[in-house]
Amino acid sequence: MVAVDQLEDIAKQVRRDTLVMLNRAGSGHTGGSLSSVEILTALFFSKMRHKPLDPLWDQRDRFVLSKGHAAPAFYAVLARCGYFPLEDLVSLRKLGSHLQGHPDCKFTPGVEVSTGSLGQGLSMANGISLALKLDGKPSRVYVLLGDGEVQEGQIWEAAMSAAHYKLDNLCAILDHNHLQIDGTVEEVMNIEPLSDKWRAFGWKVFNINGHDYAQILTAFDKAERTKGQPSIIIAETIKGKGVSFFENKVEYHGVAPTDEELERALRELEFDSQRG
Amino acid sequence: MGVREAYGETLARLGEVYKDIVVLDADLSGSTKTCIFAKRFPERFFNMGISEQDLMGTAAGLAAAGKIPFVSTFAIFATGRAWEQIRQSIAYSSLNVKIVASHGGITVGDDGGSHQAIEDIALMRHLPNMVVIVPTDAIEMKSIIETIVEYNGPVYVRGSRIKFPIIFDDSYKFEIGKGHVLLKGSDVTIVATGYMVHSSLEAAQRLAQEGIYVEVISMPTIKPLDEVLLLKSAAKTNAVVTVEEHLVTGGLGSAVSEVLSENYPTTLKRIGIRDKFGISGKPKQLLSHFGLTPHNIVEAAKEVLGKKKKRVSLKVVATG
Numbered sequence: 001m002v003a004v005d006q007l008e009d010i011a012k013q014v015r016r017d018t019l020v021m022l023n024r025a026g027s028g029h030t031g032g033s034l035s036s037v038e039i040l041t042a043l044f045f046s047k048m049r050h051k052p053l054d055p056l057w058d059q060r061d062r063f064v065l066s067k068g069h070a071a072p073a074f075y076a077v078l079a080r081c082g083y084f085p086l087e088d089l090v091s092l093r094k095l096g097s098h099l100q101g102h103p104d105c106k107f108t109p110g111v112e113v114s115t116g117s118l119g120q121g122l123s124m125a126n127g128i129s130l131a132l133k134l135d136g137k138p139s140r141v142y143v144l145l146g147d148g149e150v151q152e153g154q155i156w157e158a159a160m161s162a163a164h165y166k167l168d169n170l171c172a173i174l175d176h177n178h179l180q181i182d183g184t185v186e187e188v189m190n191i192e193p194l195s196d197k198w199r200a201f202g203w204k205v206f207n208i209n210g211h212d213y214a215q216i217l218t219a220f221d222k223a224e225r226t227k228g229q230p231s232i233i234i235a236e237t238i239k240g241k242g243v244s245f246f247e248n249k250v251e252y253h254g255v256a257p258t259d260e261e262l263e264r265a266l267r268e269l270e271f272d273s274q275r276g
Numbered sequence: 277m278g279v280r281e282a283y284g285e286t287l288a289r290l291g292e293v294y295k296d297i298v299v300l301d302a303d304l305s306g307s308t309k310t311c312i313f314a315k316r317f318p319e320r321f322f323n324m325g326i327s328e329q330d331l332m333g334t335a336a337g338l339a340a341a342g343k344i345p346f347v348s349t350f351a352i353f354a355t356g357r358a359w360e361q362i363r364q365s366i367a368y369s370s371l372n373v374k375i376v377a378s379h380g381g382i383t384v385g386d387d388g389g390s391h392q393a394i395e396d397i398a399l400m401r402h403l404p405n406m407v408v409i410v411p412t413d414a415i416e417m418k419s420i421i422e423t424i425v426e427y428n429g430p431v432y433v434r435g436s437r438i439k440f441p442i443i444f445d446d447s448y449k450f451e452i453g454k455g456h457v458l459l460k461g462s463d464v465t466i467v468a469t470g471y472m473v474h475s476s477l478e479a480a481q482r483l484a485q486e487g488i489y490v491e492v493i494s495m496p497t498i499k500p501l502d503e504v505l506l507l508k509s510a511a512k513t514n515a516v517v518t519v520e521e522h523l524v525t526g527g528l529g530s531a532v533s534e535v536l537s538e539n540y541p542t543t544l545k546r547i548g549i550r551d552k553f554g555i556s557g558k559p560k561q562l563l564s565h566f567g568l569t570p571h572n573i574v575e576a577a578k579e580v581l582g583k584k585k586k587r588v589s590l591k592v593v594a595t596g
Contacts (some may be wrong), residue, residue, distance in 0.1 A: 027359065
């Protein structure tokens with residue numbers, strides 16, 4: 001078990017990695033990567049049972065990044081865990097790189113299934129959960145959804161299925177950062193009341209602050225103790241979290257930091273870590 | 277026995293041997309015949325309800341975790357409703373999912389155009405990594421299922437609602453990517469798939485009575501296509517007719533045209549549906565309405581034969 005202050009240090013490194021990767025790539029999704037950092041680090045550095053040097057270890061817990069555009073933060077976490085060298089990170093989105101624009105299980109160790117087209121990851125996570133149950137394996141399945149993503153109809157088909165098949169080995173996390181490409185989620189296509197919807201579909205719902213490790217880890221433990229139904233952790237997050245001028249800015253959904261922005265962002269993160 | 281029944285029974289039998297087989301359906305297990313497997317192995321059968329996108333995604337997840345999912349519903353819903361799920365969640369990662377659809381083509385009949393898949397072969401053929409198969413009879417369907425369970429990768433099998441005559445015997449062994457010369461001839465090559473193989477054999481008989489000898493090739497695998505067999509026959513006859521219960525665009529006719537154009541340009545006629553949706557009617561009536569009868573095949577064979585002779589005589593004039 002990694003202590004919370006260590007997790008916070010890792011999160012800062014992951015944020016720095018993510019910003020550098022995006023800057024080097026010259027494109028990619030900054031806001032939704034930064035909002036997911038605490039959730040991803042809590043999973044890979046604390047909650048999940050996995051072996052980075054043995055990515056296909058039979059007893060591993062599984063993770064599906066349904067909001068595939070958060071790939072930069074995901075890759076940074078995988079590299080920091082040791083799935084592949086940190087040097088690889090700057091090859092993001094480049095020809096010949098194993099780090100594709102969106103997660104691709106053909107190329108990247110630690111990526112269970114390919115994602116990127118929104119709305120498809122939950123069904124795949126359900127399939128993995130069903131297979132693990134059939135095999136009597138204790139492994140758990142985690143799937144990270146975006147809030148704009150739940151506008152996809154397939155999410156609600158999958159929400160029905162997970163409850164129907166009582167997938168209590170499944171835990172979804174919804175990165176509720178309230179913004180999507182064209183504006184606020186509320187303006188573009190309102191998804192509220194979100195908790196009520198998931199409850200009505202038969203899920204156990206936990207509401208937390210998605211940047212607070214104590215809350216994240218407690219929710220994961222509670223989800224694991226929930227029997228007979230799937231769990232979803234609705235994590236309130238800030239899009240662009242950690243860099244003041246990216247936070248809550250809709251225009252940074254799919255834009256990479258410029259050289260100047262990167263320098264300012266890294267300075268901010270540095271200042272924070274000295275202060276912290 | 278129909279191809280659907282052959283599928284259902286073979287799947288249930290293989291379920292005894294292959295413990296990793298899981299079967300998913302979308303509320304049509306009675307029609308697709310996955311109900312036979314469901315009855316024998318309820319713990320390995322998942323009815324996903326009327327939700328084809330989730331059906332394909334769940335199958336992808338099961339495959340990613342080492343299972344061998346067989347997924348069934350009507351061809352139009354499998355390939356149309358869930359096309360992007362098949363692309364992104366299955367084919368993109370080359371996951372080991374077997375999509376075995378029923379109700380392909382217009383012989384679905386009374387239900388009408390909404391339920392008649394006339395573009396499914398095209399939709400699946402254009403996906404990298406996807407193998408596309410159309411059975412000719414129940415015996416071939418049985419062998420197809422026994423073969424694809426051992427093949428690692430995504431496969432689409434297009435079954436039909438109607439029963440097909442049996443032409444193969446029990447010793448028949450299907451191979452992915454292999455076509456069969458069912459009848460030898462040197463005047464015209466007829467390449468057909470699915471129910472149209474039977475209509476082509478009937479057309480061949482009629483043509484023989486008129487002294488025209490056609491070579492009938494059954495092409496159960498549309499992708500990868502048996503190019504060697506096709507080119508060998510085309511080099512012999514120099515006139516080709518393709519026949520399929522599908523649009524003439526994107527399916528067998530397109531696949532054959534592409535191979536011939538690039539390698540051995542040949543006088544060709546494609547029989548299929550031309551830029552139209554299906555309609556309600558009895559299967560026989562619809563085949564006639566859309567020009568997919570033995571009579572139409574006879575006419576097409578004569579047409580390409582005529583063109584070939586004209587070409588040859590033009591060549592003689594030119595060189596003479």
